[in-house]
Amino acid sequence: MAGPLNEFLESESDGLTQAVSVSELNHQLKAVVEGTFPMMWVAGEVTDVAKPRSGHIYFTLKDDDSQIRAVMWRNVASRLRFELENGQSILCFGGLEIYTVRGTYQIVVRKAQPQGVGALQLAFEKLKARLNAEGLFSIERKQSLPKHPRRVGVITSPSGAAVHDFLVAADDRMVGAEIFVIPAQVQGNGAAETIVRGLKAAAMIRPKLDVVIVARGGGSLEDLWCFNEEAVVRAIAQCPIPTVSAVGHEVDVTLSDLAADVRALTPTDAATKVFADRSGMVQRVRDLDRRLRRAMRYEIERRRMALQSLAxxxxxxxxxxxxxxxxxxxxxxxxxxxxxxxxxxxxxxxxxxxxxxxxxxxSPLNTLARGYSVTSDSGGNAISHASQLKAGQRVTTRLANGSFESVVDKIDSD
The missing domain is CATH 1.20.5 (Single alpha-helices involved in coiled-coils or other helix-helix interfaces)
Known part of the structure; x- marks a missing residue:
């Protein structure tokens, strides 16, 4: 038994001399794992979401039996079209990575989308709900289109089919109107910015435009996504000029359609909504002409009869x-x-x-004329009683014709 024991002790001794560090082991594992497992799609439920100020997103993907840590770097997280939340079932595309500092492994997510509902559709519904809560789609804030617009702006690609369809339909209906084509990119990166600039340019045109139309032909949700961008939707809602959204086909509904004052199913339909039917206008003019002539004849006859009556x-x-x-x-x-x-x-x-x-x-003068007189003291007061007199007092007596003065010599009060 001594032989096998010695061999065992000798092998252990050789192993000690060949031991690797923890860092070396983790780096070897990192090389094996990351070199063995290709990029793959992983399905699971999101939990433990963390969003630090760095912009990265850390979370856990789990199912009923297992879980794996996941990380989404800032450059990927900034392009995510939906809000990552706990409890979501998502599909993540990425590769395994060994985090050598802790000796753990995680999946580095390059793309993510909700299971069952596409990422674009989910982003569409979330933004729609938020803007609707702000009242951006409210009927009360929508403007009416003028009956006979004279100046119309069309924001679209000048080389696309949409502008051609609109102009052909408008030519059959409009009478004496001017159409201004405002160039804009209607698909791809940077399209939203050009549409917003087009709306601002339309508002600055003088004389003022009567209607602004945002138009594009049909396409997939991805193709039409620029018309679901928040900046475009807000620019349409805030446009001071009545707006018409003519994006896609009848089945395509964008947030721009909901924000615009009027939604047209197609660019051709936009022309029919903006411009009144020419034949209808001609018939209307003829009807007004007949009514005017009839009213003139009636008025002339009424005035003629009035002139005859006056004559x-x-x-x-x-x-x-x-x-x-x-x-x-x-x-x-x-x-x-x-x-x-x-x-x-x-x-x-x-x-x-x-x-x-x-x-x-x-009159007292008549009384004096009958032989009576009036005696008064020096103050002009009439004397009617002897007690008013004093001996030696000077009095004036008025007769019917003249007066004289006398001095009281004797007073008889009887």
């Missing part, structure tokens, strides 16, 4: 007769006024004479 009036047939009649009436009124004045004067004279007689009867 038979005495004022027109015998104008001097009315003048003479009025002159005679004025003379009669003048005579009646003079008679009334004379009667009033005679009555007034009689009244004055009566009052004069009454006044004369009450």
């Amino acid at each position: 038979g009036h005495p004022a027109m047939t015998k104008p001097m007769e009315i003048v003479h009649l009025r002159s005679r009436l004025v003379d009669e009124l003048d005579q009646r006024a003079k008679s009334a004045i004379d009667r009033r004067l005679q009555q007034s004279k009689s009244d004055v004479a009566t009052l004069a007689a009454s006044l004369a009867a009450l």
